[in-house]
Amino acid sequence: MKTQDKNKSFTLWPYAIVVAMVLFMGYIAMFVxxxxxxDVDLVSRNYYEQEIAYQEHIDKVGRTKAVGEVTINYQPENQAILLQLPETLAGQRISGSVNLFRPSDEGLDQEVPLQLGRDLSQLIETNELEKGLWKVRVNFSAGDETYYTEDTIQLK
Structure with a gap:
């Protein structure tokens, strides 16, 4: 009688281990x-066009450094940004725009046309802009060449 009791004893451990392994393999298979x-897009479809545009941007920045320093100064007492182009551009027809970029909120971004005075400077009022970090991006052309510079300011 004792031998029959040993044969009738039933444990769930082997089945639980098999079920756990099957569930684990199913999880791994689903993950794979x-x-x-x-879809992993590490390279865009128009990679070469973007590379050419980026190289043109690098060339613009290089040309800007070559003609002289473009200064962008925030004047908190006047609540204005003073933009000053280098004197080497004097006498040329200059056109362009100033982009006021707010990294934390794209809805606050503004674009102002470049309207320089005789001394190649422009004063941009900031009293309607929110306080905080801003990037001032200046894109302009003089003659046949294009130029670009940017600076970060903190409005107070």
Whole structure:
């Protein structure tokens, strides 16, 4: 009778281990399936066009440094930004724009046309702008060449 009791004893451990392994393998298989089907765009479709545009941007920055320093100074007492182009551009027809970029809120971004005085400077009022960090990006052309500079200011 004792031998029959030993044969009738039943444990769930082997089945639980098998079920746990099957569930784990199913989880790994699902993870691999999702990873394989994940769309990874490390390189854009128009990579070469973007590279050429970026090289043109680098050339603009290089030309700007070559003609002299473009200064962008925030004057808290006047609540204005003073933009000063180098004297080497005097006598040339200059056109462009000043982009006031707010990194934390794109809805506050503004674009102001470049309207220089005789001394190649422009005063941009900031009393309607929110206080905080701003990037001032200046894109302009003089003659046949294009130029670009940017600076970060803190409005107080």
């Amino acid at each position: 399936y999702k990873a394989i089907n994940q």
